[in-house]
Structures are given as structure tokens and as C-alpha cells.
Amino acid sequence: MPTRWIPWVKVLVHGACLIPLLRLVEQFRSGELGLMADPVNYITHQTGYWTLFLLLTSLAVTPVRRLHPKLGNLIRFRRLIGLYAFFYATLHLATYVFLFSGYDVPTAWAGLRAGRGGVVVKQWKAVWPTILDDLKKRRFIQVGIFAWTLLLVLAATSPTFMLRWMGGKAWRRVHTLVYAAACAGCIHYWWLVKKGVRAPLPFTLALAALLLARVAWSVRKRWRGRVQVRA
């Protein structure tokens, strides 16, 4: 890809990454979401799905660009896609905190507009015990929060000045955590679905393939290195 295309392609990537969110907004606006039986469940599922999708897409960037020298420029989109994965993960977490937990958003919103900010805190106090209970007891929530925390670290260290400040080697070491985050995300999905449901399987297989590609690459590199040394 010619370098001068990059800004334009970036616009495209931004647009593509925003489609799931815009779709949700449009479904809310048109009333389609309200006709759904369980919109909270739907929003939770959508934001979670696109988090995993974008996370795996960002992981696929490196193996894909290794396929051909002309694909080298793809690296310029990896951080962007990764940050969108974090963005959807945060929406996913916010859905859990503000919609799933029983936080009464309409009441809090009405209170805010009436100038009674205390309602927001009161609502929070009402749902906090439930959330704390979940955090203590439920392993799929624990592993989900763990994955989000990893993504937070990655997002916080993503700016170029952070890379410079940390130094390339340390930065790369920290950013291999993305594999841990993706694994935790898949485990989160498996632990949450009922036994017999195989919805997380495609993501799991994709992640396994990406991990294998990485292993295969480093094995090949080592083997080639050895051959070169011998020659």
C-alpha cells in the first residue's frame, strides 16, 4: 500500500470501527432497541462481541503483513484498531455497571436534569453491593475485569511518547500482554455461556490460529538464523 494512501485508509478504518456503535445508536433512536425483549442483554452482547472481534483483528495485523512486503504499512493501523477494541471493552464494562447491575439510569438522569446530583450517588450506592458481590464471587466477571485492566494498561502506554519513554524493548514486552487479554476475553465468554453453547468457538479458534502463527514465525526465524550461521 502506498504511504500516501494511509490518511485516507485511516478514515475508512475509523468509519468501519464505529459502525457497530452507530448501529446501536440508530437502533436506539429508531425504537428498534425498545421493541427488543431484552435490549440490555443485546447491548452487552454486541459490545462484548465487537471488543473480541477488534482485539483479534489487531492481533491479525502482524501475521498478515508478514505475508507480503507490500503489506508492511498495515502496522500503521494496529494501534488504531487496538484502541477501538479498548473503546468497545469500556462500553461493555459501562453496560454492565450502568444497565446490567440495575442502576436506574432514567431516574439518575431525571435527577441530574432537575439539579439533584445526589441521585446519581444514591443509585450508585444501591447497586454497588451487587457489583462487589459479583466481583468477589463470579469468575467470569473477574476474568472480564482482568482483561479490561490489561487493555487499559495497553491503551495508556499506546501513545508514541510512552513508547519513547519506556524504550522499545520494555514497551514490546508490556504489549505482548495483548495475548493475555485476548485469552482472558475468550475465557470470559466461555465461562459466561451455558454448557452446550458453542458461540465462543469461532473466536477461540481464531485466537488459537493467531497464536500458532506467532509460534510458527519465531520457529522459522530461529531455524533460518541457524541456517545462515552455518552458511
Place this chain on the structure above:
Amino acid sequence: MSAKELAVNAGGRAMVIRRGGSLEGRIASSEITPREAFFNRRSFVAGAAALGVGALALRQVPGLIHPDAVHAQQKLDVVASKYTVPDAQTPFGKATTYNNYYEFGTDKSDPAKNAHTLRTRPWTVQVSGLVKKPQTIDIDTMMKYRPIESRVYRHRCVEAWSMVIPWDGYPLAEFISAMNPLPSAKFVQFLSDDKSSDMPDKPSGFDWPYSEGLRLDEAMNPLCLLTFGCYGEQLPNQNGAPVRVVSPWKYGFKNAKSIVKIVFTDKQPRTLWNDLAANEYGFYSNVNPTVDHPRWSQAHERRIDSSAFPKTIPTLPFNGYADQVAGMYAAMDLKKNF
């Protein structure tokens, strides 16, 4: 076997239940057939024949008739019931598009899309096990045995959402009495349809057919409804047509759908979800806000009504039916027998 024979078989027992039950002072609607209903029945027969032909045609020439036309709903003649909660009802559209019916797919939107392959006529229910006389009963005979009551029940799913649904049926107790279970019968098992022609894409990993069960006293509780319809119409396929059980004080999965066999036993029968994950789905599965599901709290539920965003409300013990059912479990530790 006709409805009349069924009534004779029931003997005095059913009469006692009728006198003491919820239906006192009412004339069976089967005794007064309104003129239009009579003609409706005629047109129903003609309609059914047309549908039969239509269904065959559909097989031969796919795309000739839209599946919805073949599975057009039939209105039911219903009488009001005192077993009705005042809560706002869940809209028909939501109650019929958000279903757990795994034989038709594991996503809650799947059954509404896929259940059109279920053929609910002809349909028979085989009654066996510890009964005086095992028999096979035609669905229409079963339906006409007692007047169909409309009861608005709360419906609480184990997944922490709930609905309020007007179910149409008659007490399971009346049917069970007519079957004359032996004194040794302690449980009743319900087996659902699992024919490949009806459910071609059943997911693997489940021990089909779907099996559920109740203790006999639970099944005889006046709240337990043998259900043929909802919202005044015959059950949509995804909601368990043509016959299902509704025990509103239990989590939804306890209510077997599309029943083809009823077996009376002296031992606790196997149930599908209990086999799959005994720590998550107990045999009793009474709605209990103090016993968490391993993966979520059962203290609250998202009430699915007509509002755009369901409100989260506290879950009540026995789904709010404690007065009618708690006595059955007086001597039991409900944390152990969840």
C-alpha cells in the same frame, strides 16, 4: 379416546377437584357453544384441511406458501381466572421472539425463526408408568377435556429476566386425576418432542429429548397449568406448541414444552439441565432470591414489559407465589434442594 370417556375415567376425583378448585359456579363453556364458535370450528376444520394441503404443497414446491401462513394462529375460547397477577403484561411480540427453546437453536432469537418446522397436528401424548391404564391421547381430546382458563402469571427465567404472560390452559391436576396414577407414583416426568423432522438442527451436546419433572404434589398444585395457548391463541411453536406445562413459582426451564410423553414414576426423573450442570440447575429450581446461580445473583430480575429499557426489580421468593406453594417445601432446606 373422546373427551367424554376421559371424563368418565376421571371418576369422582376430578369432580372433587372441580368443586373445591377455582372453577366453582361456572358452566363449562363446552356445554354452551356460541353460534359463531360453532361455525368457527367448521371453518377451523376446513382451514386445517387447507393448511394440511398447503403444508404438503409447501413440501413439493418450496416458496409457494409462506411458512407463517401454514402456522397461522388459532384463537381459543377462554374463561377468566382468579389466578391472575396485576403486573403489566409483556407484549406478545416480545414473549414470542425471545425464547429459550434449544432444540431450535441456542440464541433466544433462534426459536422464533426456526420453530416453523414443528408440526403440531397430528399430535398425541403418551401417558405411561405408574398409572392404572397407560394410554395415548390425541391433543384435541386433551384440549377439550376442561374449559381453557386465561391466567396471567409471572414468568421468571433462571437467566434473571422475567415476563408477565397470559397463559391459556387448565390445571394439570385435573388431567393427572383423569389418568388415575397409582398410589406408588411420586413424580411425574415430561418428555418433549425430539423428532428430526420437527427439529432438524438440534444442537449436539445435549441429551435429547428434553426431559423435565415435578414431584406429584407440585404437579397437582392448583397453580400448575397444562397450557395450550397464550394471549388467547394457540401456543406459537417457539413457546412450546401444542402443549406445555407452566409452574410459575419455578424457573422457566422447569416447564417442558411440546410434550409427547408423560411418565409417572416412583423415583426422581432425570432432567436435562440437571444432567448437564447439576450445580447450576437443581431438580426443584424454585425461584429463590437467596440462592445465587453460580454465575449471577438471583436477587433481581430484568422485567421485560413494554418499556424500551427493562427495569430491574427485586425477585420474590417462589416468584411471588409463596402463599400458594411454600407449604409444599416446609420441611426442606431450600438452599440444599435448590
